[in-house]
Amino acid sequence: MIKKDLALQLAPRVIDMVRARSMKAGEPLREQTFAQALGVSRSPIRRVFALLAEWDLAIQEPNRGYFLKQGAGQIQEAAVPCASDPFEDFYLRVVDDILSGEIPAHFFEAQLLRRYEVPRGQLLKVLNRLAGEAMVERKPGQGWGLKDFVHSTQAHIHSYRFRMAIEPAALLEPGYQVNHAAFAQARQQQQALIDGEIQTLSRAQLFQLGAQFHEMIVQCSGNVFFIDAIRHQNQLRRFMGYKANIDRTRLKAQCQEHIHLLDLIESDRREEAAQFLWRHLDQVGRLKTDQRAVPEESQI
CATH class of the missing domain: 1.10.10.10 (Winged helix-like DNA-binding domain superfamily/Winged helix DNA-binding domain)
Known part of the structure; x- marks a missing residue:
């Protein structure tokens, strides 16, 4: 029972990684990749994969391992049982x-x-x-x-300046293709935050949703260099996002801007979307830099 409890605790984080990487149905689930990212051994990750198979989210192929049965955009929050951690x-x-x-x-x-x-x-x-x-x-x-x-405010500023360079540029890639299923899920998530989840989710969950949103936007560019860059930035800014005692009311406006960005992209106004995203990152970056002296809770 203890072993299964640990797997239940790790399962939501594995699902978060699947969503953050916009993994597709049929992609392999590699034990070493998830174990290293989550700071655990491969054994509990293997048990998580077995749970995913029980939940019909993955499939085990003899002598080959586990593979996603559902893509990131298809996996619903309700499919993953909660467990204290x-x-x-x-x-x-x-x-x-x-x-x-x-x-x-x-x-x-x-x-x-x-x-x-x-x-x-x-x-x-x-x-x-x-x-x-x-x-x-x-x-x-x-x-x-x-x-x-x-503890570097300058590094915080540089992080946002770097994102302002690569994220809007990703929107203008000639091979950009909207993942409509992922966009629909992101829209639902942002609306749920506006409707009250901002006040109830943990700071880790708030950060993860924000990181997933921006990575999903960049993922659609198909440019592996942009995708790798945003993943690395999300990894670094995670720590900056774990601040406490923030006034969460400002996050509602950011979620509304996220939804507007989705609207612009889906209506094929990508140049306008790129300009809007640049301003969004600039504004949020300035706001959070000004608040570096005050503990923060999340960066969406």
Whole structure:
């Protein structure tokens, strides 16, 4: 039962990755890819794949492994049972302490073990996940260090300036093709946020929805360099998005802008959409840069 509980805890995060990568039906589910991204071994990921097969979201082929049975745009939230995740709670607690300056730029495992009073294995899972997200790194010899951009306002500005360069450009790619199923799901998600989910979802969930939205927009360009770039940016900005105590009312306007962007793209007004997306990123980037001194909760 314990093993299945862990798989249930990991399953929503695996589904999030499937959606973030806009994976299609028939694509292989690779254990090493998901295990490395989630900071766990391959065994629990294998059990997650088995659960996906039980839920009719994946299929196992003898001697070949698991493959998606439904594409990212077809998977509904209700298809994935919810489960509490104490590991995620502990992970976010460490994140909060890093962002608030409670954990120094260079630290040792012993310091955190005394601080949190948790088993070393549990702490290492969190640190390995943070390392996989490019937020911390193991120092030569002993100890760990935060990446320089974690507390850097300048890096935050540069991240948005980079996104302002690549995301609108992706919309203007000659091979851009709208994924209507993914667009429809994104529209439903943004409307659900406007209708009240902004106030009820966790900060991790809010961030994930925002990251998925922007990656989906870029994914339709078919340009692997743009797609890789936005995925890397989402990985980096995840940490910047885990701030607490934000006034979530401003997120409603951002969701409305997301829906308007979908409208522009689907009506084949991609040049106008590119200009709108540039302004959207510029405005949001400036707002969040101004609020860097105040804890934030999510970046959508």
